[in-house]
Structures are given as structure tokens and as C-alpha cells.
């Protein structure tokens with residue numbers, strides 16, 4: 296029986312399903328809970344510090360249930376992000392066994408077999424926890440569907456803010472081609488498809504649904520949410536930046552600013568074009584760039600200000616559509632309704 300409907304596993308989620316990305320260091324209990332309350336699906340960002348992750352899980356459990364200790368037999372209606380290259384499997388699995396999040400989102404493994412390993416271990420300790428895997432290629436999606444049989448594949452297009460595959464395509468070709476490939480191999484029946492990358496308003500949601508996605512993820516748009524843990528100058532930079540195709544760039548450089556790059560080899564990240572990046576293009580040495588970055592980090596602006604922007608401000612190409620700070624619930628509700636209006640209008644235009 297096909298289960299390509301997110302509403303079956305997340306019954307409180309309204310259609311079209313809106314999901315907040317597990318942005319490490321940004322997506323904490325307040326954001327995940329606010330998105331959940333707005334009938335979306337909120338994810339906590341995965342962090343390597345297990346004490347911090349436990350506190351986040353306790354806090355969000357408290358927000359959802361009124362008590363910070365999970366009750367036996369419960370499922371927490373919040374998702375949890377996992378960064379495979381940066382976290383220890385046993386430690387994360389122990390927290391999943393205890394808190395039983397409704398979904399765990401796997402991302403960025405050094406070795407592809409790690410996804411199947413994590414999936415098996417998580418399913419062993421928490422049968423109700425659905426497995427989501429984020430990937431940015433048709434081949435990778437097919438391989439994951441075969442090797443670890445996730446419940447959800449998050450197809451991440453090259454427009455996405457933050458980290459992703461160094462090589463990539465926009466969701467406009469990535470989603471349909473992946474759907475065809477999965478369908479050909481009869482792998483699609485039990486896997487839901489979620490779109491990520493460049494979606495920041497109702498028309499983007501409508502487009503992703505039309506491409507065949509069952510739900511949509513936003514990261515950059517939620518950087519404007521009141522509940523997101525983000526420095527005011529970082530948020531200000533997001534709100535004032537337009538024309539994301541010109542003002543953001545994918546580069547490995549952003550992972551080199553504070554020291555050697557620890558991300559898996561095929562990854563880079565999309566961030567605002569900063570002075571550090573311009574220096575890099577000019578041929579200035581990485582040692583010099585790191586020195587200027589460290590100095591900027593010592594200032595009260597932390598390198599986020601326009602005059603001396605040296606820190607990484609992760610953002611997708613949809614950044615120009617992010618115009619104002621707002622409660623997450625407002626963002627979810629407005630975008631959900633705007634998507635429906637856009638779809639109805641498109642149909643009317645066809646008549």
C-alpha cells in the first residue's frame with residue numbers, strides 16, 4: 296500500500312506540508328515548536344555537543360507536553376537533524392531512544408554506507424521515528440532509496456542556503472528526474488519526496504508541489520522568524536539582501552574561515568558574498584583571510600556587518616524574497632495559503 300502522504304505519519308500537519316529545516320545552531324526548540332503549533336513540521340538542528348542537544352530535546356519536550364521528561368510510549372511530534380560526519384552514532388541513537396522524535400533527518404555522511412547504518416540503528420531503538428535523508432542528486436537519491444529505504448527523501452536543489460553537494464541542479468529538474476528514476480525501479484511507493492532549496496514564498500511552494508513534491512522545506516525563509524536563534528546583524532543582512540543569484544555564492548571557502556574544512560569532500564555551502572570570498576577570488580592567501588576573519592570575529596559585529604563582512608552568512612538564492620522578521624507561525628500560515636492561491640490561479644489561467 297503506497298504511503299506517499301506525509302499526513303499519514305504527521306497527522307497534525309496541514310496541507311501543503313511546510314517543514315522548517317534542521318539548521319544546526321539556528322533551529323532550536325522555539326522555532327521547531329512554533330512551526331509544529333502552526334500545523335507544520337519543525338526540526339531541531341543537529342549539533343555535535345550532546346549536552347546541548349539533550350537540553351534542546353528536553354526544552355522542546357517541555358514546550359510540547361508541559362514537562363521536560365518524555366513520558367513512556369510517547370512520540371515527540373518534532374523532528375531532529377543529524378549531521379553524520381560530525382556526530383557519534385551511539386550518542387545520537389541513545390537520545391533518539393529516550394526522546395523518540397517523530398523524524399530524524401540524516402545529512403552529510405563521509406561514506407555513503409553510513410546512511411544505511413544510522414537508519415538501521417535508529418529503527419531498532421525507535422520504530423515510530425521516520426527516517427528522512429537529504430540528498431542533492433538523482434543518483435544519490437536512487438542509491439539511498441535502495442540501500443537504506445528512508446521514509447522521506449529530501450531533494451535539495453543547488454539554490455539551497457547552507458551546505459549541500461558541490462555539484463547540483465535546481466529542484467525544477469532534480470525532482471522530476473528523481474521521481475522518474477525511482478518510479479522506473481519501483482522504489483517510490485513507500486518514500487515521500489520533499490523539496491528544498493530556493494523556496495521562500497507561496498509560489499515556490501506551489502512550484503515544488505507541481506514538480507511532484509509531497510512537502511516543502513525552507514531554511515533561509517525561517518532565518519527571518521522571531522523564534523530562530525540568529526544574531527540580529529545576521530538577520531538584518533538576510534532581510535536587506537536582494538537578488539540572491541548574484542549576492543550569494545556556493546564555495547568551500549566558507550568552511551575554511553575558522554580553520555581546516557571538516558565537511559565531507561563533495562560538499563560546499565551557499566552564503567552571502569562576503570569580503571572573505573572576494574579576497575579569495577583576488578588570490579589572497581587562506582592564512583591572510585583567516586587572520587582577517589578572526590579579527591572581525593573579535594569585534595562587536597562578529598564579521599556580520601556590511602562594512603567588514605567576513606563571516607559566513609548562510610543563505611539560499613531565495614534570500615531576496617525574505618523581506619521581514621515575523622513569527623514562524625505567520626510565515627507558515629501565509630506561505631501555505633499563498634501556495635493554494637497560486638495553484639488555483641494557475642489552474643484558472645488554463646481555463
Ligand SMILES: Cc1cc2nc3c(=O)[nH]c(=O)nc-3n(C[C@H](O)[C@H](O)[C@H](O)COP(=O)(O)O)c2cc1C
Pocket residue numbers: 316317318319320321340341376378400401402429451454455456457458491492493494512513514515516609610611612613
Ligand atoms: C543557516 C542554515 C543552516 C543549515 N544547516 C543545516 C544543517 O545543520 N543540516 C541540514 O541538513 N541542512 C542544513 N541546512 C540546509 C537546509 O536543510 C535546506 O536544505 C536549505 O535551507 C533549503 O534551502 P533554502 O535555504 O533556500 O530554504 C541549513 C541551511 C541554512 C540556510
